[in-house]
Amino acid sequence: MANIMIRKTASGGLSFYLPKRDLEDNIVSIEFDQADKWGGELKLANGGTYYVDPLDAPPKLPVSLRAKRVDAPE
Amino acid sequence: MSTLTREETESLIQEVLEVYPEKAKKDRAKHLAVNDQAVEQSKKCITSNRKSQPGVMTIRGCAYAGSRGVVWGPVKDMIHISHGPVGCGQYSRGGRRNYYVGATGVNTFAEINFTSDFQEKDIVFGGDKKLAKIITEIEQLFPLNKGISVQSECPIGLIGDDIEAVSKKAAKEINKVVVPVRCEGFRGVSQSLGHHIANDAIRDWVLSNRDGKEFESTPYDVTIIGDYNIGGDAWASRIFLEEMGLRVIAQWSGDGTLAEMENTPKAKLNLLHCYRSMNYISRHMEEKYGIPWMEYNFFGPTKIEESLRRIAAFFDDNIKEGAERVIAKYKPMMEAVIAKYKPRLQGKRVMLYVGGLRPRHVIGAYEDLGMEVVGTGYEFAHNDDYDRTIKEMGNATLLYDDVTGFELEEFVKRIKPDLVGSGIKEKYIFQKMGIPFRQMHSWDYSGPYHGYDGFAIFARDMDMTLNNPCWGKQVPPWKKSAAPEEVKAAA
Numbered sequence: 375m376a377n378i379m380i381r382k383t384a385s386g387g388l389s390f391y392l393p394k395r396d397l398e399d400n401i402v403s404i405e406f407d408q409a410d411k412w413g414g415e416l417k418l419a420n421g422g423t424y425y426v427d428p429l430d431a432p433p434k435l436p437v438s439l440r441a442k443r444v445d446a447p448e
Numbered sequence: 449m450s451t452l453t454r455e456e457t458e459s460l461i462q463e464v465l466e467v468y469p470e471k472a473k474k475d476r477a478k479h480l481a482v483n484d485q486a487v488e489q490s491k492k493c494i495t496s497n498r499k500s501q502p503g504v505m506t507i508r509g510c511a512y513a514g515s516r517g518v519v520w521g522p523v524k525d526m527i528h529i530s531h532g533p534v535g536c537g538q539y540s541r542g543g544r545r546n547y548y549v550g551a552t553g554v555n556t557f558a559e560i561n562f563t564s565d566f567q568e569k570d571i572v573f574g575g576d577k578k579l580a581k582i583i584t585e586i587e588q589l590f591p592l593n594k595g596i597s598v599q600s601e602c603p604i605g606l607i608g609d610d611i612e613a614v615s616k617k618a619a620k621e622i623n624k625v626v627v628p629v630r631c632e633g634f635r636g637v638s639q640s641l642g643h644h645i646a647n648d649a650i651r652d653w654v655l656s657n658r659d660g661k662e663f664e665s666t667p668y669d670v671t672i673i674g675d676y677n678i679g680g681d682a683w684a685s686r687i688f689l690e691e692m693g694l695r696v697i698a699q700w701s702g703d704g705t706l707a708e709m710e711n712t713p714k715a716k717l718n719l720l721h722c723y724r725s726m727n728y729i730s731r732h733m734e735e736k737y738g739i740p741w742m743e744y745n746f747f748g749p750t751k752i753e754e755s756l757r758r759i760a761a762f763f764d765d766n767i768k769e770g771a772e773r774v775i776a777k778y779k780p781m782m783e784a785v786i787a788k789y790k791p792r793l794q795g796k797r798v799m800l801y802v803g804g805l806r807p808r809h810v811i812g813a814y815e816d817l818g819m820e821v822v823g824t825g826y827e828f829a830h831n832d833d834y835d836r837t838i839k840e841m842g843n844a845t846l847l848y849d850d851v852t853g854f855e856l857e858e859f860v861k862r863i864k865p866d867l868v869g870s871g872i873k874e875k876y877i878f879q880k881m882g883i884p885f886r887q888m889h890s891w892d893y894s895g896p897y898h899g900y901d902g903f904a905i906f907a908r909d910m911d912m913t914l915n916n917p918c919w920g921k922q923v924p925p926w927k928k929s930a931a932p933e934e935v936k937a938a939a
């Protein structure tokens with residue numbers, strides 16, 4: 375588990391930031407993005423996947439969360 | 449010389465790599481690339497933020513340099529103790545020419561080296577007592593300091609001193625901010641981690657100090673973050689931000705003060721100049737205080753205009769008009785500068801190798817003068833820096849990450865740029881090779897280069913360097929074979 379931060383990019387997408395490794399990347403897909411469920415698996419542009427426990431509502435961005443690494447290149 | 453094609457550049461990289469042993473070659477190959485604007489993701493073509501190869505001559509600094517020298521050093525009304533042996537601090541006190549106003553030694557301290565001067569016995573018995581004593585002494589000798597930061601050098605981490613405990617105790621005693629910074633030089637691969645650690649220290653020990661306290665704010669409060677006021681850069685930027693109607697409430701950290709840092713959470717917008725060294729704190733403030741941030745570029749009129757309009761878009765029509773007014777006001781001045789220098793600089797080719805943001809940000813300024821950047825690289829960038837750089841650079845230009853002394857020399861020999869822009873460590877090598885050189889870290893003791901005023905100085909300096917008559921006098925008269933070469937720049 376590691377702390378991550380998700381924020382909105384200027385172009386409206388989501389970006390993923392992992393301070394510990396200074397990894398910054400765009401999120402290409404998020405598993406749940408509904409009014410009552412938000413989170414799950416995050417797929418990054420670099421091919422990696424992280425998992426955050428789904429929240430009951432979309433959070434106010436930017437937000438810091440705990441994430442699990444499912445699969446990451448390098 | 450004409451520009452290299454993609455194939456030529458690729459083969460150049462291969463040739464240069466030839467001298468390395470197999471393993472080093474494989475590793476270095478990942479850090480060198482030919483730019484391709486079609487690539488969206490830099491990591492497909494270039495690797496960055498990795499440990500340097502042992503045995504090569506890297507130009508990087510250490511985490512302590514990133515924290516003490518870059519982020520904390522310029523905070524002028526605090527005293528930064530270089531905790532450890534004397535040398536590290538001696539080479540990082542005010543060396544970046546972070547200008548500030550104040551009476552040094554009385555109420556400002558950026559140029560003085562405060563150190564605990566570790567000796568053998570401190571390594572053996574620990575330096576905590578010494579640190580506590582130093583803080584008391586500082587308080588007696590320099591009562592006008594607003595706070596103290598303890599910047600650990602390598603040995604502190606190695607012997608495991610508890611600087612946090614000492615700092616907490618001292619803070620109570622002197623009733624001021626005392627910030628322990630765990631920025632030992634061995635952490636991380638370059639100064640970049642030092643920036644991060646310094647940002648985290650500001651977050652933990654400074655930023656929330658005035659939460660809930662009154663502050664007389666206006667809707668137009670902004671801050672300048674990540675401008676170190678080298679040669680007066682931040683002043684040159686601040687002047688027209690204020691002209692367009694904004695109020696700059698803090699400068700980080702060039703000519704900055706502790707109070708300004710503490711007031712930053714009251715801003716409406718954080719303007720981020722050096723993304724690499726201060727994005728961390730901007731992200732934190734965005735999350736905690738809801739302050740948006742944006743990266744801007746004040747090098748050269750084209751980029752300034754772009755940035756001013758983007759800044760203005762965060763505010764109401766007042767500011768939008770203000771931005772247009774400022775742009776219009778400086779236009780004639782900029783046109784005059786370009787009219788004067790462009791004919792003398794047109795078509796010249798530049799290679800850069802610098803730090804945080806300049807390898808990409810100054811490209812616009814060179815282009816405004818009709819020059820072309822044919823190679824660029826960062827000492828300590830991360831992938832997201834290269835993501836941004838790829839779009840700024842032309843196709844088939846050279847990108848190099850953490851370039852070694854040997855590689856840079858070879859690249860320059862082959863590409864034969866008209867100007868090289870890098871640091872003091874590279875300066876004399878290239879000047880002796882007969883290639884005009886500008887230091888792009890410290891502006892070669894000139895500056896400012898930011899903003900409108902800065903661009904005029906930038907253009908003059910480039911002309912002064914490039915068209916200096918000395919470059920025509922590299923060959924002694926007795927070695928000149930045929931008719932002496934015409935000195936083109938005698939004007």
Ligand code: SF4
Pocket residue numbers: 510511512513536600601602603632633634
């Ligand atoms: S690496 Fe360590 S010893 Fe060297 S300058 Fe940095 S802090 Fe000092």
